[in-house]
Amino acid sequence: MNDMTSRQRVLNLFSRKPIDTMPCFSGQGMVTVPAIEALGIRFPQIHLSAENMAGTAIKSMEMFGFDSAVVPYDMCTVPEAFGLEVSIYEDAEDILYPTIPKKWASPEEVVIPEDYVRKGRMPIVSEAIEILKERIGDTHAIGTWILGPFTLAGQLVELDVLMKMAFKEKAKVEALLDRLTNLIIDLGRHYREMGADYVNLREMGTGADLLSPRMFKTLVQPRLRKIFEAWSSPKILHICGSTDLIIELMNDCGAEAISVDHKNTLSETRKKIGNDILLLGDYDGFTLPSKASTQEIRDAVKACIDSGVDAVWPGCDIWPDIKPENMTAINEAIRDLGRSPTPAVGRT
């Protein structure tokens, strides 16, 4: 077991080769307050320099024994590069992630600059990935994520406008989604070139608590398929919220791993999708790392494994203000309970 590096463990999982035990990692934000404090900076600063972004990712990974480091942390980097204003909440004492206060009024107004990867904070993200590659790339996996086309569109145009237009002026919404699909394909390739080992496509605005399965199938799925067809492996599709009604459609998008949150009925999902695809999930990224007892943590990890996941990972960004003993206990439980083969991955 000690011979396998964290990076190898993660990459083997994605290529479904035998691993020693389940990796502890995520495809979403897992920066922690203890790591931020250890570096002597404040939460808003982690978004504003490559050194802070990469440094806190590495520190969080080292402190709690994760197998990967993940950047970026917020969902506004691409909209900001398009020219939208971002609230960073630099003076806030609480943990507040950046937001977009004012969006475009309609899809056809959205401007996508040619050189968007050089605008806003995009160079910070690219450089942070390069720093990770340089400092931990031999031993640990480097993860990144990109919003899916519909969710990204919801960061550019108000979601209610977008949803109503998807019925009333579908062609305009589809035109924007097509433009964003092409951009996401390019951006995923760019992040891989910078050094990312895996890319998670987070299409969280399309769960069945928002869109109908019918709309998912006609509006969302074709574009997800196009992205996954263009991206090289490993590639993950993550949707949080209500996914039971669309899990088969998610399975038919071309990703080699599906990630869901705690609102998914995992055991049913495994039956529906079979054992030929990786299933990742789905512990509560707030309750478990910051509130649960050691026994509750162990029970929750076991429940995920018993339901058929191939890796126990959080269903959303980990709430940064974790209890260190909880985060350590989660990862210890995953390593300890994850020694047996899972539906899609064997053991060494």
Next chain:
Amino acid sequence: MGKEELREELLQVLKDGVVNFEEDKVKEAAQRVVDEGLDAYDAVMNGLAAGMEVVGDLYDQHEYFVPELLMAADALYAGLDILRPHIKVEDLDQKVKGQVVIGTVQGDVHDIGKNLIKMMFEVAGFTVHDLGRDVPLEKFAEEQMRTDSEIVALSAMMTTTMMGMKKVVQMIKEKNPDVKIMLGGAPLTSDVAKLFGADGYAESAGNAVQEAIKMISQLRKLQNK
């Protein structure tokens, strides 16, 4: 056509118009209610709100989803804007008295759920103090104190913003433990809502509308007794 027959017909048009997202038909029917001197409050509760009740059922049966709720809401507002100025003050005095402070917490700019709930409170006759979105936490307590509202409704769509709600609950309950606090948002679970000290919660916009519809249904039953 007798007055009662006309009333029934217009109520049906209002109801169907909401269910089928037909803003123009709703506007036309609402205007006729006003022009014919029919009871505007009756039209809101037994036409528009009754339509939203059907919409809620369709959401529950996974026939409708959030885009459909939003389009039904537009149709409802199209009628409500015409009818509301004609609701008699004594109607509201007899039916519902209440005030609610509503908003999404700082760090969150998603307000679909908040706006749907606001609509249902307005339909029910509550006075709604809408603080908007990305609202600094202390504003909720300040507005509750200023208006002496019985309910404060907060929403956060992201795991990364829901912690703000806990602080707001604490701030308000410290000053006034009788205020009822409703939380809404996708990251919520009943355990988290309980942990935060809330009196009620809804995990999605549709779910929140369902809860609000139950409240309105009770009002309609009381009104029709």
